Amino acid sequence: MDISSFYNISSGAVREAIESSPIAGEGESTGEFADIFDKAVESLNTTNSYLSDAENEKIRWALGETENTHELSIALQKASTALQYTVAVRDKFIEAYREIMQMQI
Numbered sequence: 001m002d003i004s005s006f007y008n009i010s011s012g013a014v015r016e017a018i019e020s021s022p023i024a025g026e027g028e029s030t031g032e033f034a035d036i037f038d039k040a041v042e043s044l045n046t047t048n049s050y051l052s053d054a055e056n057e058k059i060r061w062a063l064g065e066t067e068n069t070h071e072l073s074i075a076l077q078k079a080s081t082a083l084q085y086t087v088a089v090r091d092k093f094i095e096a097y098r099e100i101m102q103m104q105i
Contacts, residue, residue: 047085047086050078050083051079051082053075053078053079054079056075058072058076
């Protein structure tokens with residue numbers, strides 16, 4: 001995913017919104033719009049990792065390599081929660097994009 005075109009956005013309103021957003025950690029002030037996308041990519045990678053771990057646990061359990069259903073259920077729940085969160089964030093991004101595209105200039 002190429003997000004390099006977003007690195008040069010320098011609107012004062014965008015910078016102010018980012019600095020006051022809850023995405024920036026407490027006490028952490030960022031003036032880079034690209035930081036949001038970096039965090040989004042990191043979140044996607046984490047979700048992908050949880051999904052991969054869950055799949056690996058299912059395979060291990062199916063092959064009889066482990067009988068620990070506790071680890072399997074934890075991996076499945078982590079993957080499910082991460083995927084639900086990712087889908088919710090994606091939906092909000094799409095909603096914001098549509099709203100921006102409908103604005104009259």
